[in-house]
């Protein structure tokens with residue numbers, strides 16, 4: 001027997017609400033947030049290093065690395081002089 005359960009509320013409703021709050025806060029602070037995600041080895045760090053190199057004199061930039069395995073990329077980014085965590 002198949003039972004269909006109707007979900008009236010998005011399971012991501014809480015995520016959406018938090019994302020909305022974050023967007024509002026960042027806009028008020030005039031902060032542009034970019035989440036850069038792609039396959040391992042596809043060129044994220046290279047792209048970031050070039051982007052930061054081109055813009056760091058004109059914009060205040062911070063990088064949050066989300067590598068759960070190592071701090072190699074965070075250390076590489078920190079060498080550019082921008083705030084990196």
Ligand SMILES: Nc1nc2c(ncn2[C@@H]2O[C@H](COP(=O)(O)OP(=O)(O)OP(=O)(O)O)[C@@H](O)[C@H]2O)c(=O)[nH]1
Pocket residue numbers: 038039040041042043044045046047073
């Ligand atoms: N040919 C070519 N090689 C690239 C390009 N961008 C990056 N690479 C090379 O690809 C390799 C991986 O680049 P990374 O920038 O370290 O890639 P990543 O996505 O940060 O890798 P992870 O952090 O390990 O997931 C390096 O050897 C880069 O020099 C590109 O546009 N063309």
Ligand SMILES: [Mg+2]
Pocket residue numbers: 044045046073
């Ligand atoms: Mg990388």
